[in-house]
Amino acid sequence: MGKSKTLLFTPAQNELADLAKAMAHPARIAILQYLSNRKSCVNGTLVAELGLAQSTISQHLLELKELGLIRGSIEGATVNYCLNTERWQAVQSLFEGFFDQISATDHLNFCCD
Amino acid sequence: MGKSKTLLFTPAQNELADLAKAMAHPARIAILQYLSNRKSCVNGTLVAELGLAQSTISQHLLELKELGLIRGSIEGATVNYCLNTERWQAVQSLFEGFFDQISATDHLNFCCD
DNA sequence: ATAATCAATCGCAATATTACGATGAATTTA
């Protein structure tokens, strides 16, 4: 981020931006969609599914995990990842709140025509 | 993005990621919220509001503009920026579709406990 | 006309992200 200026903004703004950042890469979108289709999955399955290296996917998974968007549990030699549905409900309402605020512009955009 | 791998993903995945990226910075969140509160605004007003340099804000505005999220119209020596509400409706439903897909996991997360 | 204001753009520096191969620790299979 170059220099970080997070202190200039509210915690809510920073949190929303962080969550958006988690979705700001097509690989992570694809991972999340894949997880929503299966009961669970392992890293290796994703390597076959997406065209990325194992270490790259592991990194994306870590990013999603650190934000609490997914969870992983060790299952022998493999790891099962799945969506953290409670967390996603919170995320969804955060974004809904933002979208509502955006669309609650009670004025017409007469200024930009 | 290091090397870009957009070709690996669907257009829908790339589009969602691009839109998320637009929201992936607290300054841009703040700009959008500010625009939703006022009829319009100019770059200079934002410089006073946020603690960033004029050129930095101009850059953020450009990013939002390129995605069609805001529009600007020259008004003499100043520029009025405002939200592109039609565009935001489309964006909102894109994200809603994604969130619905995510929360439509008809299984319990028995795997990660 | 001259000065002041406004916002885009350029050039640059600092930092973050993305990606990969290699390595490592753990488990499983042979």
Added chain:
DNA sequence: TAAATTCATCGTAATATTGCGATTGATTAT
């Protein structure tokens, strides 16, 4: 036990993002 599998982590390179000051072109005010 030895080899193979699975996934995290490390190191590194390429690229993107963020931010600022300086400059520029345009408009407005004096």
